[in-house]
Amino acid sequence: MQRRRRRSAVLALGLAASLLVPTSVAPSPAAAATPGSKKVIVQLFEWNWTSVANECTTVLGPKGYGYVQVSPPQEHVTGNPWWLAYQPVSYRIESRKGTRAQFQSMVNTCHTAGVKVIVDAVVNHMSGQDNGGTGWAGTTYGHYNYPGNYGSQDFHYCGRNGNNDIVNYNDRYEVQNCELVNLADLKTESDYVRTKLAGYLNDLLSLGVDGFRLDASKHMPAADIAAIKSKLSRSAYIVQEVIWGAGEPIQPTEYTGNGDVHEFRYGKDLARMFNSERLAYLKNFGESWGYLPGGQAVVFTDNHDTQRDGGVLTYRDRGEYALANAFMLAWPYGTPAVMSSFTYSNRDQGPPSDAGNRTLNTTCYSGWECEHRWRVIANMVAFNNATQGAAVANWYDNGWQHIAFSRAGKGYLTINDEDFAITGRSYYTGLPAGRYCDVIHGDFSNGSCSGPVITVDGSGWFAANVNAHDAVAIHVGAKLP
Template sequence: MQRRRRLSAITALGVIASLIVPVTATAPPAAAAPAGSKKVIANLFEWNWTSVASECRTTLGPKGYGWVQVSPPQEHVRGSQWWVAYQPVSYRIESRKGTRAQFKSMVDACHAAGVKVVVDAVVNHMSGQDNGGTGWAGSSYGHYNYPGIYQTQDFHHCGRNGGDDIANYNDRWEVQNCELVNLADLKTESDYVRTRIAGYLNDLLSLGVDGFRMDASKHMPAADIAAIKGKLSRSAYVVQEVIHGAGEPIQPGEYTGNGDVHEFRYGKDLARVFRSEKLAYLRNFGEGWGHLPSGSAAVFVDNHDTQRDVGGVLTYRDRGVYALANAFMLGWPYGSPTVMSSYTFSQRDQGPPQDGSGRTLDATCYSGWECEHRWPAIANMVGFRNATEGAGVANWYDNGNNHIAFSRAGRGYLTVNDEDYAITGRSYYTGLPAGRYCDVIHGTFGNGTCSGPVITVDGNGWFAADVPAHDAIAIHAGARLS
């Protein structure tokens, strides 16, 4: 049966509102975060450095996020659009998000909160402005002229398709030697260019950065990225943006030798299941669907690019069903998850909230900034992910349609009901020790208490509960009441 997607109905349901509206509760201190490896990344897209620092202290650390991904910090072209940050004109750490000193202060604040920092690094190209100009921090530049850094000989000039732009994604050479929408394509096979790029990344490492999201990795041969990585002053986490294209010669699997790779199929497949298929299909989600090996896959429901492609993925606009999809991502053991945190936008090119000079304003959640990473059904599931790290899936249940449940090998249990009706009169086998557990979908656990519903698991590992339509219940060993 083709399923309905009823955004207005979702928004109207009070139970769904509880998934996305913060509850009044005191978060535990960072030291009280559930034990275990903390791998969840919060992508605070286009947040300024002062706001990131504050969020690490007040939310990310206490909620157990292990990493924060920050937007490109280097000097960029001027403009109000979101994509200006992806058009660098120098490697100075000075942008509309803040100064070098503010960036360093942010890194230190996040580290003090137990949160590592991964930088979105734009290293495949420079700007796409034919006429050049003056960058954010005052550097002059031309399309192929960046004084003291690069000149025309440091770029590819492929001369195809009546210009230099990529036209055929089935041509490996063209994808990696022509320009992506007029962006000056760096000659990354050149040792000089590699050394320059590594110098920028090493500068960030000197400021305490812990890893890099390598933007537009598909447009650089994996060997070029490996060579740049070999010039780094110390080890760093690397995740590469390689968008899968069916039948294309360049595939994400080529890049796993350098580090993690973004699995773009994950968010699209998850959106399709939640919108029009059956949650029962998720039983082998991940590698069983032809996705990258779990140990190399970086996954997300949406990111700053895909949320601007209408209909392709779930986004903050989908409200309750978006919260449920993120809860599933954090409950399911495939890949390393990133939670998107957006600002509100109505036009594709719209940039973040900014003042008259273009400087990014402080993030004020729910007033121009969506802050999905704070939604209770998402933020509280970070603790679930931490508590269940390394535990396999067991005790899978589905009703053949849109009610699923599974345990994480004695450490946690999640049931999701995306039917249009409540599931009542059921008991669930968790495999968890007997006890009282906080339902972290609806309540915050801290100091041995729960701000929401409490689930009682009996001596045989079972609990009974009703699950409303388009809702979920999640319990885990790190949120067991004393």
Template sequence: MRGVRSVVVWGALVASAVAMSGCSVPSAVEPAAPDVGVQLFQLPWTSIAEECESALGPAGFAWVLTSPPQEHVVGEQWWVSYQPVSYQIESRLGTRAEFADMVSRCGAVGVDVIADAVINHMSGQDAPGTGWVGSAYAHQGYPGLYGPGEFHHCGLTAQDDIEDYGSREQVQNCELVNLADLDTGSPAVRQTIGAYLDDLLSLGVAGFRIDAAKHMAAEDVAAIVAALPEGTRVMSEVIRGAREPIQPEEYTAFGEVFEFSYARELGPQLESGMLYDPDLSDERALHVPASSAVVFIDNHDTERGNAPLTYRNGAEYLLANVLMLADDYGAPVVYSGYAFSDRDAGAPTNADGTVDGGTCAPHPAPDAEYADGDRTCVQRWAGIVGMLEWRAVVGDAARMPGVSENDAYGFEREGRGVVAANPNDADASVAVPTSMPDGEYCDVVANGSGSSCPEGARVRVRDGLAAFDLAPQQAAAIHLGSRVS
């Protein structure tokens, strides 16, 4: 039912936006069901509910990925959310009641909730302590949940921590940076994890991001999720590593995986100023099949690590997201977090230690200047909103071979839309072959879902060519519905 509702809601929104902009979608073009997600990192449940209603639903996002909803250790760093001490849905991000209300309110506007599920491990604290709502714990002791016999003791390294990612046994049986590693091969452990996931499903979540899935044997994860209701969406975090024994393909039999290779390949192209077509067949080298892939430019881990592009890259970061949203590979997820200079810094908090949701500027944009703690609000950038509309109109149209000209690049999604990008530091023009009708079209990257189209945001299609004049590090996109009347 959710998918039907999404098509109806989003179809009405697209029609409304097109009517406002003076454009017309041909009657044969039905908007595709939304498929784009957004990760709202370390955003409180009440703020996510408000964002669903005011921005995500109207823009046409299909799902939102939340930070982990469980009790955690006490601290101010972002990573405390990834150190569970109990499965109570109480945390710095809000209460159980607020979480349930958020899921309901997001669902009412057609946005599914995907919860980040931390099930590989518990806390990484050596000393005993009490969690956010007072649950007592020790490193390998969690009353009512797990005792010492339900954790791995790998005995392969001096501190029981992973040292060699070339060893499957270490990666899946030793501790990841001192995090108490659950024995997910144990039926009792699987049952306890399953009860937690079932509890979240009872509150209406649509599925889970399985954190650190690579550190659990694929058969263990498969056994845990097999007990979940049919239709539960499962997205496993499996970081692909060259010459490592554990690869994402092991985890595709029971759900999707986050394909880390996608951003790793796109980033260097943008940095070099040379864009080119991927393999346009059903299979892409060193990628899982499109139907199994979740793709992204950065996330909460990679923006603090080796991501080629983040919010700090401004226009180039938007350009990368535009190309991802224009592609026909995988399910894209946009990332929205907060500015930081200390990689461990958590989001700003209130006096009681709960996370402050912050606010978005009236018209957030890639060229904004951020102070530490400011929300980046990428989900509200005009270019992102415009590309969601573009993606809805383009649907499943085939990606055609791209063209490079004057250091710019572009391609068509057959008969439905065209995108162009200039990753370089000088103005460039490119004429992209298209089967779209002649006429003037509005660039939805520049104009978003605006009610009118200024001359500077117009692109002309004539004699089978869409002519783009692009500023440095600019992307532009047109679709059948953006034709100016």
């Protein structure tokens, strides 16, 4: 029988007060950036280019984020909803997030800060406007007519369901030849279309982009994506959006030959463990759960779609969300992607914008959530960097909601998601003796810690009390002199 745990609003609010404060940052990104491999991706959802550039310099570089994923940069339909960025009308780098020059400047600035840039690339379809219109940068278009790019011959017309829309996800042909919510579906088997799409991606590569998140990859055969990839002017990191569906004919494993793939089951299962089952079950979390090979999976607690669809933890879950991200950043399966949201009250709501729907600069208040700055999340990025390549060791659990494990010789995390404090216990870390900053509650900078200090003895043990719905994390990159 599973124990249904009591959710405590008071405890959650207490955790929010201690863990969710914005983390401090050092003034010099070059000096403060964590050395070694940096793999963590942060999705700055719908941020404008000026704000992304500033964030790379002031936060992402200093905190050790390896990649920033930016929203689609091409010209799109007009309006306010967030999804308009996913309705291209041309491949001009001109959108409500900024101009081509601002985009170029952003890429250069992020590179200077040691952060690589991934573009969310919409290559499966064009717009979903039946009557066409005028795009953000002034381009006139029709549903199946995009002057200079595509005409009616370049789209699929599956002739099903009365409106060409996908209805049956158990039909491979329908999923890859019908329209996703009325979005004009490109004929990606056509060499002309492939060349046009590669031209757009190559233009972004010419601006210094390091990789692409290929939106709606499931709606294109893996071979079509491979053919487009073969036309790229240079190598680029690729991650494909392929949502797993039980029993469906199209599976994420089909796409691993092209690059990494999003593992959508991860966030839902992680939420289930935190919300209604047992953290103890996470002992073998990853491939043994039927997931993609860890070396080709990109994982996340939530992204811009799943946080609106439900079944995952989001910024609204405050302390529980912070703990889930701490686990993700400490656990070695997959490449972790951190979400950074704007707050919303309805599913379609767009980002904070001016009267002309131009995205406002991000200030991390007034509608921007900035989860990637929360202390526990931002500081666990350095934990991830410091523990690269180290296996899980010294696993402990109490059978329920208290777990602990080390990343052999490099880091240690214990999470207590019980409704009561864990007191009077010691933890075996396997870490070198010394004093370590508890990066869950304090910032490590210039050899000092702004929060609690954990002392590991000569045998690799430390003693600590862990409050309800709280955690302790230490790693060799935050060891005090």
